Amino acid sequence: MNTEHLAESAIKLLDLDDVARIERIRSPRWIGYPKAKEILTKLDELLTYPKSHRMPNLLIVGDTNNGKTMLIQRFCNQHPADDNPNGDGVHVPVLYIQAPPVPDEGRFYNAILELLFAPYKPNDRVDKKQLQVIKLLRYVGLKMLVIDEIHHVLAGNLNKQRAFLNVLKFLGNELQVPIVAVGTRDAFRALQTDPQLANRFEPAMLPRWEMGTDFLRLLVSFERMLPLRKASNLHSPELANRLFSMSEGYIGELAQLLTKAAVLAVESKEERINENVLDKVSWVSPTDRKRQVDRAM
Amino acid sequence: MTEMHLWPAHPHPYRGELLSSWLVRLAHANGLKVQTFCRLSFGNEFQVWNRDIDRLAPAWLLDTMSKKTGTPLSRVESATLHIYKGKLFEHEKASGQLPWILPLQIYHRKRMGFGLQFCPQCLAEDTEPYFRLAWRVAPFTFCPTHQCMLHDQCPRCSQGVAFHRIELGHPELNSTNPLCICWSCGYDLRDSERAPVHNWSSHAFQSWAKALRLVENGAPINSRFDYSKLSVLHQMTKLVLSDGIRGRLAEFIATETGQPKPKKLPGRFPVESYRLPERHQAVGFAWWLLGRWPSRVKRAWHAKSLRFNWLLRDYAEAPVWYRTFAKNIRTAFLEISHQ
Ligand SMILES: [Zn+2]
Ligand SMILES: [Zn+2]
Numbered sequence A: 001m002n003t004e005h006l007a008e009s010a011i012k013l014l015d016l017d018d019v020a021r022i023e024r025i026r027s028p029r030w031i032g033y034p035k036a037k038e039i040l041t042k043l044d045e046l047l048t049y050p051k052s053h054r055m056p057n058l059l060i061v062g063d064t065n066n067g068k069t070m071l072i073q074r075f076c077n078q079h080p081a082d083d084n085p086n087g088d089g090v091h092v093p094v095l096y097i098q099a100p101p102v103p104d105e106g107r108f109y110n111a112i113l114e115l116l117f118a119p120y121k122p123n124d125r126v127d128k129k130q131l132q133v134i135k136l137l138r139y140v141g142l143k144m145l146v147i148d149e150i151h152h153v154l155a156g157n158l159n160k161q162r163a164f165l166n167v168l169k170f171l172g173n174e175l176q177v178p179i180v181a182v183g184t185r186d187a188f189r190a191l192q193t194d195p196q197l198a199n200r201f202e203p204a205m206l207p208r209w210e211m212g213t214d215f216l217r218l219l220v221s222f223e224r225m226l227p228l229r230k231a232s233n234l235h236s237p238e239l240a241n242r243l244f245s246m247s248e249g250y251i252g253e254l255a256q257l258l259t260k261a262a263v264l265a266v267e268s269k270e271e272r273i274n275e276n277v278l279d280k281v282s283w284v285s286p287t288d289r290k291r292q293v294d295r296a297m
Numbered sequence B: 001m002t003e004m005h006l007w008p009a010h011p012h013p014y015r016g017e018l019l020s021s022w023l024v025r026l027a028h029a030n031g032l033k034v035q036t037f038c039r040l041s042f043g044n045e046f047q048v049w050n051r052d053i054d055r056l057a058p059a060w061l062l063d064t065m066s067k068k069t070g071t072p073l074s075r076v077e078s079a080t081l082h083i084y085k086g087k088l089f090e091h092e093k094a095s096g097q098l099p100w101i102l103p104l105q106i107y108h109r110k111r112m113g114f115g116l117q118f119c120p121q122c123l124a125e126d127t128e129p130y131f132r133l134a135w136r137v138a139p140f141t142f143c144p145t146h147q148c149m150l151h152d153q154c155p156r157c158s159q160g161v162a163f164h165r166i167e168l169g170h171p172e173l174n175s176t177n178p179l180c181i182c183w184s185c186g187y188d189l190r191d192s193e194r195a196p197v198h199n200w201s202s203h204a205f206q207s208w209a210k211a212l213r214l215v216e217n218g219a220p221i222n223s224r225f226d227y228s229k230l231s232v233l234h235q236m237t238k239l240v241l242s243d244g245i246r247g248r249l250a251e252f253i254a255t256e257t258g259q260p261k262p263k264k265l266p267g268r269f270p271v272e273s274y275r276l277p278e279r280h281q282a283v284g285f286a287w288w289l290l291g292r293w294p295s296r297v298k299r300a301w302h303a304k305s306l307r308f309n310w311l312l313r314d315y316a317e318a319p320v321w322y323r324t325f326a327k328n329i330r331t332a333f334l335e336i337s338h339q
Helices: A008-013 A018-026 A034-047 A068-078 A105-115 A126-139 A150-154 A158-175 A185-192 A195-200 A213-225 A237-247 A251-267 A275-280 A286-296 B019-029 B034-042 B059-069 B073-077 B120-125 B202-216 B228-240 B244-257 B276-290 B295-302 B320-338
Strands: A057-062 A094-098 A144-148 A179-183 A201-206
Touching: A008 A213, A018 A251, A034 A057, A034 A068, A034 A144, A034 A201, A057 A068, A057 A185, A068 A094, A068 A144, A068 A179, A068 A251, A094 A105, A105 A126, A105 A158, A126 A158, A144 A158, A150 A158, A150 A179, A150 A185, A158 A179, A158 A195, A179 A185, A185 A195, A195 A201, A213 A237, A213 A251, A237 A251, A237 A275, A251 A275, B019 B034, B019 B059, B034 B059, B059 B073, B202 B228, B202 B276, B228 B244, B228 B276, B228 B320, B244 B276, B244 B295, B276 B295, B295 B320
Parallel strands: A057 A179, A057 A201, A094 A144, A144 A179
Antiparallel strands: none
C-alpha cells in the first residue's frame, strides 16, 4: 500500500480497526502553519521577557472559528500547570482564562480563583478578592495571563469597558507579567479608541485564509495527518476550491469539515476524501448557519 | 488545570511544627483569614478552633489537610501531639489532663490558658516564624538550643499565645501578619527577653536539656534514652508540688540545693496547670531528685521529707525499675519499724 501521502504518526494509525481510527480522526489535532508558528514564537518570547513595570502585551485578533483558541491552547499545553505536591504551591506559568460575558471585575476574579482551586468567598468585596488573586498568582509563579474572548468585556458600556481594561493594566503592572488577550475584530476596534491601551497591546492578526499557495500547503498538512488509506490530493484544484468555498477560509471550519469527511471516507470504505464524499457530508456553510440562527431568533 | 485539586498555596509543615500553626500559615498563604479559610475548606458545620486540634485533631481535618496539600497522612498526623504517645504519656484520651501536655483551656474560641510557650530566639531565627509541638510540653520551660527561658505569655499585655486570633477584630487586614505578632496587642514576640537559664545543678540541667532535645526532635526511639525516666520525673514533680507533710520534700531539696521553693497553688492542681516559672522550679527539683539515683530519694526518705507510700501513689503506670525501688524502700521501712 502506498502511504506517501501520510505522516509517520498517521501511518501507524492505519493498523487500528475502523472504530478506533474514527475516534482518532475526531480527536483534536494541531496543524502548524506559518502565521501560527510566528505567533507561537512571539508568545515564547513574551513568556521569557524580563520582568519590568511596563510589560508588553499582545492582542491576538481573528474571526470566530479561525483557530485563535486552538492556537492559544496549543501554547498553553506546552506550558502546563504542575500540582507540585512536594513543593510549597502549584506552579502555573501560564493561566488561560475566558473573559466573563460582561465586564465585571468581581466575576473575573472569581473565575481566576476557581481555576486555581483556591478557597474563596464569591461574594467577598472586590478589593479583597483582588488582593487574594494577586497574592496567589504571585505565589504560583505566574508568567503570563491569557484572556480569551476578550471582546465580551469590550462590548457595551464604555465606562465599564475602560474600568475593566484598567484592571488588566493594574494586574499586569502588579504581577509584572505580559497579558495576552484573544478576541475578534471588535476587541481590536475597541482597543484602538484608547491610544494608551492600543500602545500596550501589540496586535497579532490571524486573517481569514485566501485561496493561494499557503492554503494549498495547509491542505497538504491536513491530509498528512488524516489516517486514510488512499491519497485524496486535497490540494488538487477542484477539491481545494470546493473546500475553500465550503469553509469560507476559516481554518476552524476547515478542520471540522475535513474531520466529518474523513469519518465518512472510512465508513463508506472510500478511504479518501473526494467529490463524492464531500457531496454526502452533511455541511452547512458558516454564512448559511449564521442565517439560520438569525432567522430562529 | 490540575487533577489533584490541591490548595494553590500548600506549604508543608516545618520540622516539629504544630498542626494549628501550619493551618494558620496555610490560610494566610492562600490569601485568606484563618476563620474564612477554615469555613470554606471544612464547611460551616465543622468547628476547628473550639477544640485543641493539636491534641485531638478530627479525621476530617487531617484528611482534608493531607489531600489539599499533597502531604502524606502520616506526616500530617505527626504534626499533632500524637507523636509523644508512649513517650510522654501512655494513652490518648478525649478529655482530662494528659501527662506532660499543657492544656489550652478553650472557652469557645478564646484560649484563656497559657498552654503554648515560645522561645523568642527560635522565632527570630525562623525564615517564617512558626510554633513547635515541643512548646506544648510542660517540662519544656527553656530552649535547649539557645539556653534561654521560654515565655508563656506576651511580655507586653500578658495574654497567652493564640495566633489563630491574629486577624480577629481587624476586618481591614487580609492575612499578612506573621504568627509571632501578639493577637491582642500587636507586640512582636521575637522581641521578648532572652533570659538565660539559671543553671544551679549542672548534672540536672544536662539531663534535662538532653531530654528536651529529644522532645524537640519528635521523641525518637533512642537506645541511650529511656522515656520511662520522664514518667518518673512526672511523679517526682507531683511529689515536689504536693502538700504532703506540709511540703517537706520541696523544703528538703531547697535546703540541699540552696534554691527557693517553687510557689504552690492552693489545693491540688496538676503540674501542667502551673505557670512557667513555678513549673520550671518544680521540674528542676524533680531532675535533681532523679540525679545519682536513688541516693537522693533515699536521703529525703531518711530525712523524713518523703513517705515511701507516696512513691507509687496514683501511679499505676510506674516502670518496673522504679516499682522495684519503691518496694525495696518499703521492705527497708518494714525492717526498720520491726526492730
Ligand atoms: Zn530557641
Ligand atoms: Zn500582647
